[in-house]
Amino acid sequence: MLNVSGLACSRGERRLFADVGFSLSPGEWLHVQGENGSGKTSLMRLLVGLSPADAGSILWRDEPTPSAEFRRDLIYLGHHAAVKEDLTPLENLRLAAALDGIALDERAALAALIRLGLRGREELPVRVLSAGQKRRVLLARLLTRPAILWVLDEAFNALDVAAVKLLGDLIAEHLANRGMAVLTSHQPLPVPGGKTLTL
Amino acid sequence: MNPFLATVRRDVLLAMRRKSEVLTAVFFFVIVTSLFPLGIGPEPVLLKKIAPGILWVAALLATLLGLPRLFAADHGDGTLEQMVLSPSPLGLLVAGKILAHWLLCGLPLVLLAPVLGLQFDLDASALGVLTLALLLGTPLLSLIGAIGAALTLGVRGGGVLLALLVLPLYIPALIFGAGAVEAHIAGLDVGGHLSLLAAMLVLAAFFAPWATTAGLRIALE
Numbered sequence: 035m036l037n038v039s040g041l042a043c044s045r046g047e048r049r050l051f052a053d054v055g056f057s058l059s060p061g062e063w064l065h066v067q068g069e070n071g072s073g074k075t076s077l078m079r080l081l082v083g084l085s086p087a088d089a090g091s092i093l094w095r096d097e098p099t100p101s102a103e104f105r106r107d108l109i110y111l112g113h114h115a116a117v118k119e120d121l122t123p124l125e126n127l128r129l130a131a132a133l134d135g136i137a138l139d140e141r142a143a144l145a146a147l148i149r150l151g152l153r154g155r156e157e158l159p160v161r162v163l164s165a166g167q168k169r170r171v172l173l174a175r176l177l178t179r180p181a182i183l184w185v186l187d188e189a190f191n192a193l194d195v196a197a198v199k200l201l202g203d204l205i206a207e208h209l210a211n212r213g214m215a216v217l218t219s220h221q222p223l224p225v226p227g228g229k230t231l232t233l
Numbered sequence: 234m235n236p237f238l239a240t241v242r243r244d245v246l247l248a249m250r251r252k253s254e255v256l257t258a259v260f261f262f263v264i265v266t267s268l269f270p271l272g273i274g275p276e277p278v279l280l281k282k283i284a285p286g287i288l289w290v291a292a293l294l295a296t297l298l299g300l301p302r303l304f305a306a307d308h309g310d311g312t313l314e315q316m317v318l319s320p321s322p323l324g325l326l327v328a329g330k331i332l333a334h335w336l337l338c339g340l341p342l343v344l345l346a347p348v349l350g351l352q353f354d355l356d357a358s359a360l361g362v363l364t365l366a367l368l369l370g371t372p373l374l375s376l377i378g379a380i381g382a383a384l385t386l387g388v389r390g391g392g393v394l395l396a397l398l399v400l401p402l403y404i405p406a407l408i409f410g411a412g413a414v415e416a417h418i419a420g421l422d423v424g425g426h427l428s429l430l431a432a433m434l435v436l437a438a439f440f441a442p443w444a445t446t447a448g449l450r451i452a453l454e
Contacts, residue, residue, distance in 0.1 A: 133315075
């Protein structure tokens, strides 16, 4: 479903990587590894279409990206918190869904937040939550937004042991439902199987 | 919910949680327009003559005051990235943000203008023309301003650059907006001025979200 070939990226004069290629089928995931500054985040941004590649092609369902269909099938969670500090987790989740054109009722949003361990925090403004809890608010979108391809950049940052295991479980469930995932992380991931790409 | 309306709702909700940002522009408008009568003194003929220009220039500057923050907050916390990657068309979300900006910044100016115009000895019908001209003109200011805000997003010292970029583009709105009120005071027909303002508004409503979207994509690369 996802075919990447000959991808190259440079920042200024410096060539970050060249000729990167991989393919993913339903139920598979890719672990992108590399040192700091090796271009993991740049690869993720190229992959989702936030920045253009110097060379190479990214095909989703045999169509070049970014297409409207690709954006519908994709969820990308990057370094940023991507939540509004002045809103509550519940408002954040429901408004993010509304912006994506998805109707999300309060019960489903609450269920997602509870699954992420935010019971009792759903009516507090996000700015009073800890870094790990903000991350959990963002991760709740994985449950409320139906997407096939998850692109998670350093998703395990700031998470405690229980949350790392929870996210591992979520990814495993997603893969079992014929989903796909591309992850970057410096720590070993609690998800079995998967391909590895080293930059 | 429609993504367009959802964006409007989101931005209005965020502004209500942080009212100071909205109130700054409104108070700026009130103070600046009040300084002129105080500085010039009680000279009704002169005040009446300069009123349209003063009110319009103050409205331009008040709009400009909030523009750098139009996309900066969303850019800073990463929600802008999510908007770009959203299945909803980015142009629709951007149009929602522009409408929210007008509701929070332009509309209060329109509603305050008749009250502030009293300081300049404008009569009721002139105040009506002023309000109507601002009603057509302030959305135009938000639309053009959004293009500038997108182009200067993430640029150091972007606020000054934004003013230099956007203010020349505001000149037609200023000429025809203030011109409508001046023409009315001089006893001429204002239909031409208002029609031109409306035409510019329609043109900007069509092109500005598209141009802003292109600017945002460049800023995020």
